[in-house]
Amino acid sequence: MPELPEVETIRGELASRIVGRAFVAPPLVLDPRLVQRLFVQEFTQALLGQEISGISRRGKYLLFRLSGPLTLIAHLKMTGALLLSAEPFTSVRHLRAVFFLGGGLELRFSDPRRFGAVWLVPDPAEVVGGLGPEPLEQGFTPGVLGERLRGRKAPLKAVLLDQGVLAGLGNIYADEALFRAGLAPWRAAGSLTAPETAALHGAIRATLAEALAGGGTTFSDYLRPDGSPGGFASCLQAHRREGQPCYRCGAAIARLGLRGRSAYYCPRCQGTPGGERDG
């Protein structure tokens, strides 16, 4: 499930290979539900002939700046992958769209669970305007984090996953950041002290930066554009480690259902629900 480090890894690898190239044929849209807000024919015709002048990222969204006035935006959701190949595709299994670029390159949107989406809009803010701050940018300070959490009574992890509060964290890195900060995922988000907020801020930045340096995390779905997996999975300390020993204290990592998602945590380092460390 691509989160900020994975999407940023994809952005960098795509940027080095397809910036300056154009959509030389109408894209093949195999699943019309991939395309948001436009009819498929409008989408493919508007894209034809456009050159990709740059690729940026906002939260978990990829933004392809085009030579014309429109921006192509993609979100991979849980299982989406953007794969780049110099060979013609041979199977349409899980394939939702194929973009034909100059130089014989194919950019393929593969997505088994079909949650992913693309937009073609004049103003990217129509899609990404509601996102919270970028956690790796300079402007994201402990003070900003504290302000975003202030007054919130929902569980800390649920608020961290709210893209309008902070852009780019998903289930993996929310668990990792909370573990690193020693904070319980069920704590009321607005109940953090200033030192706790500072610790969380540092943990979020360090976790994301390390994952980015490792090329992202792969369980089963995330692939880089060249089809290779990420290398961060072995670095995970809490996420999906239920029953395994905490690397810090040796206690068994526990799992808790929270808002329909799993939260993994160390009962000794982060506390137990209803326990004295339950804030």
Add this chain to the structure above:
DNA sequence: CTTATTCCCTGATTGC
């Protein structure tokens, strides 16, 4: 404004 729940979808896993 807030928080909680439902839904989309299908491969993998679990249960019988």
Add this chain to the structure above:
DNA sequence: TGCAATCAGGGAATAA
């Protein structure tokens, strides 16, 4: 062995 039920989860939509 096979087949059904369950789980996983990003985030929009909906409900409260």
